[in-house]
Amino acid sequence: MILRLQDIHTYYGLVHMLQGVSLEVDRGEVLALLGRNGAGKTTVLKSILGLVPPRAGKVIYKDTDITGLAPHLVARRGIAYVPAHRGIFSTLSAEENLEIVRRRSGTGTVDDVFARFPRLAELRSRLGRHLSGGEQQMLAIGRALMTDPSLVLLDEPSQGLAPLVLETIVEMLRGLKREGLAMLLVEQNVDTALALADRVVILDQGAKVFEGKAAQLAADEQIAIRYLGVGV
Ligand SMILES: Nc1ncnc2c1ncn2[C@@H]1O[C@H](COP(=O)(O)OP(=O)(O)OP(=O)(O)O)[C@@H](O)[C@H]1O
Ligand SMILES: [Mg+2]
Structure with missing residues (x-):
């Protein structure tokens, strides 16, 4: 196992947002975290990242607290x-957006990323603000890989993308999964989640209401209807 959340409780001021969330991501596994608007999905990611530290419970990564x-x-x-929000600098080129991460903390080179994603290489000199939503998403994923991570947390990569572009992003993420990269994938789009995930956790009002294999969610439409308000 690479990541374990053990009964975490996270607050925004007095608001008790995450009320005892536990989940695990195995090595090489893609876990999809689903839930309606405001369920607390992004808060789970921020709790892991130390952006909004939990007040109780533990975040264990590679056996370390x-x-x-x-x-x-x-x-x-x-x-x-x-x-x-992808966080691409609008006045920097795609290449500069990667370079800035390399200088700060990266281990790979910009050319490694371009070699891996030729479509991005074609955009290397284009300014952030001239990239489409899908191109920005691609760049944001490329940027995440600059640090040679063992686990990637993705917050709604499908958001706002046209179907064809979304398919490109899903293919890109499938490739990373084949290479054995573990991912915690927050999604509202159930189909995207099911296209990538091994297992699924559904949050509702800051608590886990379902956990199971992706195939189980795909096979039982009532689960998605009950907790997400949509069919599969
Ligand atoms: N910085 C903050 N201060 C106060 N409340 C916040 C803050 N960030 C989020 N919230 C509230 O916490 C709740 C959960 O937010 P969160 O962003 O985790 O939901 P989400 O599941 O990611 O939703 P979405 O699908 O809309 O992205 C929401 O009601 C949100 O308004
Ligand atoms: Mg969110």
């Missing part, structure tokens, strides 16, 4: 983050 560790130290241990 990293609960409340500062975000840059969490990153240095090998957990990468692809935030929902």
Whole structure:
């Protein structure tokens, strides 16, 4: 196992947002974290990353307690983050967006990323603000890989993407999965989650309401209807 959340409780001021969430991600596994708007999915990622440290419970990564560790130290241990807003610098080129990470903390080179994703290499000199949503997402994933992570946390990579572009992103993530990279994938899009995930956890109002194999969710439409309000 690479990551274990043990009964974490996370607050925003007085609001008790995560009310005892436990989950595990195995080595090489893709775990999808699903739930409606406001269920607490992003808060789970922020709890792991030290951006909003849990007040109780533990975050165990590779057998070490990293609960409340500062975000840059969490990153240095090998957990990468692809935030929902993607965080691409609009006035820097794609190449400069990667280079800036390499200078700060990266182990790989910009050319490694371009060799791996030729589509990105074609965009190397394009400014962040001229990249499409899908291109920005691709760049954000490439940037996450610059630190040679063992675990990647992705927050709704499908968000706002047209179906064809989404398929490109899903293929990219499938490739990373084949290489054995573990991922915690937050999604609202059940189909995207099922296309990638081995297992699924559903959150509702800050608590886990379902956990099972992706195939189980795919086979039983009532689960998605009950907890997500959508069919599969
Ligand atoms: N910094 C914050 N301060 C106060 N409340 C917050 C903060 N961030 C999030 N919240 C609230 O906590 C709840 C859970 O937010 P969270 O972002 O984890 O949900 P989510 O499941 O990721 O939802 P979405 O699908 O909309 O991204 C929401 O009601 C949100 O308004
Ligand atoms: Mg969110």
